[in-house]
Amino acid sequence: MSVKAIDHIYEAIIEANISKADQYVNQMVLDTDYQGVLDNLLIPLLDRIGTGDETKWLNVAQGYVTSKILRRILSEYEEAVNVDDAAEHDVVVLCNAEDDCHPLGRMIVASILRGHGWGVVDLGIDVEPNSLLDAAERIGARVVGVSAMTYTTASNIHKVREEITSRGLTGKIKLAVGGVPFRLDSQLVAEVEADGTAANALHAPALFRRLWDQTVDEEGDNHER
Amino acid sequence: MLSFQRSQKMVVHSLGRQIDIIGVACSVLHPEIELLQAKGEIAFPVEYLDSRLHMKPELLEKALRERCDDILRSGVGVVLLYGDCHARMHHLCVNPQIARLDGLNCGDILLGRQRYKELMKQGAFLVFPEWAQRWRVILNELVNICGSCGLDIVHDTHDKLVYLDTGAVPVPEMELDECASTLGFSWVNMPVSLKHFHSLIQDAVTRLQTMPGETEIEEA
Numbered sequence: 001m002s003v004k005a006i007d008h009i010y011e012a013i014i015e016a017n018i019s020k021a022d023q024y025v026n027q028m029v030l031d032t033d034y035q036g037v038l039d040n041l042l043i044p045l046l047d048r049i050g051t052g053d054e055t056k057w058l059n060v061a062q063g064y065v066t067s068k069i070l071r072r073i074l075s076e077y078e079e080a081v082n083v084d085d086a087a088e089h090d091v092v093v094l095c096n097a098e099d100d101c102h103p104l105g106r107m108i109v110a111s112i113l114r115g116h117g118w119g120v121v122d123l124g125i126d127v128e129p130n131s132l133l134d135a136a137e138r139i140g141a142r143v144v145g146v147s148a149m150t151y152t153t154a155s156n157i158h159k160v161r162e163e164i165t166s167r168g169l170t171g172k173i174k175l176a177v178g179g180v181p182f183r184l185d186s187q188l189v190a191e192v193e194a195d196g197t198a199a200n201a202l203h204a205p206a207l208f209r210r211l212w213d214q215t216v217d218e219e220g221d222n223h224e225r
Numbered sequence: 226m227l228s229f230q231r232s233q234k235m236v237v238h239s240l241g242r243q244i245d246i247i248g249v250a251c252s253v254l255h256p257e258i259e260l261l262q263a264k265g266e267i268a269f270p271v272e273y274l275d276s277r278l279h280m281k282p283e284l285l286e287k288a289l290r291e292r293c294d295d296i297l298r299s300g301v302g303v304v305l306l307y308g309d310c311h312a313r314m315h316h317l318c319v320n321p322q323i324a325r326l327d328g329l330n331c332g333d334i335l336l337g338r339q340r341y342k343e344l345m346k347q348g349a350f351l352v353f354p355e356w357a358q359r360w361r362v363i364l365n366e367l368v369n370i371c372g373s374c375g376l377d378i379v380h381d382t383h384d385k386l387v388y389l390d391t392g393a394v395p396v397p398e399m400e401l402d403e404c405a406s407t408l409g410f411s412w413v414n415m416p417v418s419l420k421h422f423h424s425l426i427q428d429a430v431t432r433l434q435t436m437p438g439e440t441e442i443e444e445a
Contacts, residue, residue: 018377064378099329099338101345103382126342150309152329180282184312 006045009069016061021069029076037073042115063201064104067111089119092208093136094145095127097160100153105179108201109145116205129163136173142215143208145176146194154181154188161193171218174211178204245269246433247296249289250306252276253331253355256393257419258306266423269430271306276356280366282311289317297322302433304426308334324429335389337421348384352404352412357388357397360404379408386412391419 005024012021028041094110096103103125110120121135127146136144148154157177164173177194178201189197195214198207248271250258261267272292278285289305296303303323307314308330318325328334332351333341344351356363364375386405390396396414405412 061375061378064381068377099342101329101342104378107381125345150329151312151315152309181312 006041006048009041009045010048013062013065013069016065018065018068021065022072025069025072029073042070042073063108066202067108070111070115073115089117090212091119091121091139091141092143092145092212093121093123093132093139093141094147095123095132096125097146097148097153098128098156099126100148100150100156100179101125102147102149102179105149105201106145106147109147109178109204112201112204113208118205118208129160132160133163133167133169133173137167137169141173143174143176143211145178145204145208148177148179148181151181151185151188154179154192157192157194171222172215174215176204176207176211245301246304246430247272247301248304248306249274249292249296251279251310251331253353254306254334254422256354257335257391257422260391260393261419261423261426267426269304277363277366279310286311286313286317289314293317293320293323304429304433306426322433324432326425326429328425332389334425335391335417335419335422344387348382349387350379350383350385350408350410352386352388352401354389354391354394354397357400357404360400361407364404364407376408383408384410386410388412388414389417390414391417 005028008024009021012018012024028037032040092113094106094113096106106122106125110122113120121139121141123132123135132144132146135141144160146157146160148157154177157175160175164170164175174195175193177189177192177197182188182197183199195211196207198204246269248258248267248269250271250273252273253276255273258267258271262271274285274288274292278288289307289311293303293305297320305318305323305325307325308328309315309325310330314325317323326334329338329341331353332344335353336344352360364379386401386408388396388401401412
């Protein structure tokens with residue numbers, strides 16, 4: 001995969017031009033094996049998106065094109081990725097907050113996490129805290145991610161914290177949050193007692209990795225005591 | 226925050242007062258509000274802001290703030306006929322002279338929480354009477370429907386078109402056919418009573434009238 005092709009795909013993301021992105025991704029799929037795509041396109045592209053000035057604030061269409069590209073590449077190479085081997089992945093649970101019915105941001109985050117090698121259980125819109133925590137405990141997720149589009153529904157995320165506390169899972173399951181209200185109000189993450197948020201969907205993998213590793217570290221500390 | 230200056234005089238709180246009210250509404254609810262006014266179920270005047278401000282939340286926030294400031298300066302309470310439509314809506318409603326409808330958005334306001342959530346889980350794309358006539362403009366501003374990924378965005382998150390038939394205007398069948406055809410969906414007509422909407426308005430008015438008021442008494 002040439003550097004030029006990465007440039008074109010990056011441009012397509014900035015322009016939110018799915019057909020232009022498809023054109024170069026199609027060519028890449030024909031020309032390259034999975035490892036080549038991973039090493040020479042996917043990782044460099046994600047690095048560039050994650051650090052680029054133009055992608056610091058992605059709009060809906062740009063985020064959507066990014067997630068489409070990732071989904072497209074991953075579906076083409078599904079066998080090579082060996083997606084059935086869930087044990088190889090760290091698995092997290094995503095959902096929209098209770099009463100929140102805006103799925104797009106969450107879907108983009110799910111795609112991008114999968115693109116970074118995470119296993120993702122996506123529970124969809126309007127999820128009550130007990131359902132979220134039931135799923136997280138069942139699959140052994142150390143991080144749950146909750147998305148909200150409005151202040152009202154973002155405020156409902158506090159119930160997730162209460163559920164984590166009441167189940168004695170504090171420190172064992174971390175709470176990541178995302179959505180416009182958190183971007184605009186820096187106090188809101190603390191108000192709902194979340195463990196962290198990301199500037200946009202592209203920064204979600206780093207946030208989830210940090211939170212996941214924190215639970216591992218804290219577990220180690222507890223064992224030493 | 227609102228530039229709502231408290232008096233330097235002593236303030237005494239009182240309950241159950243009668244106050245003048247002006248409604249500030251999203252124009253998406255214009256037909257339904259006019260219908261309720263015609264039936265005598267809304268007894269206060271209502272001003273409208275363009276529903277397209279939702280596409281640019283920062284402009285919606287600014288317009289609402291400015292309009293509320295103007296009204297509050299005249300000592301009149303404000304009923305905001307809006308949902309939680311931008312991320313700082315709650316800042317505006319900290320002021321006890323402002324009461325917003327207890328709804329997430331216009332779909333929730335018209336349908337009620339349970340019915341709204343059921344439709345969302347079914348992948349419904351809600352079409353409101355006010356913007357059915359200009360669906361193409363709205364969809365272009367919402368997801369750039371003419372762009373290369375606008376349709377993909379709609380299809381990834383919705384399966385069908387549901388027209389909320391509030392009875393305020395005749396069902397615009399031709400426009401709905403065109404909209405459905407463009408999106409590649411079928412559309413269904415869903416009759417919607419205005420009872421829930423009316424009860425939310427009544428609740429907001431009651432909150433305004435029972436909030437601690439301010440009776441100014443000259444300091445000794």
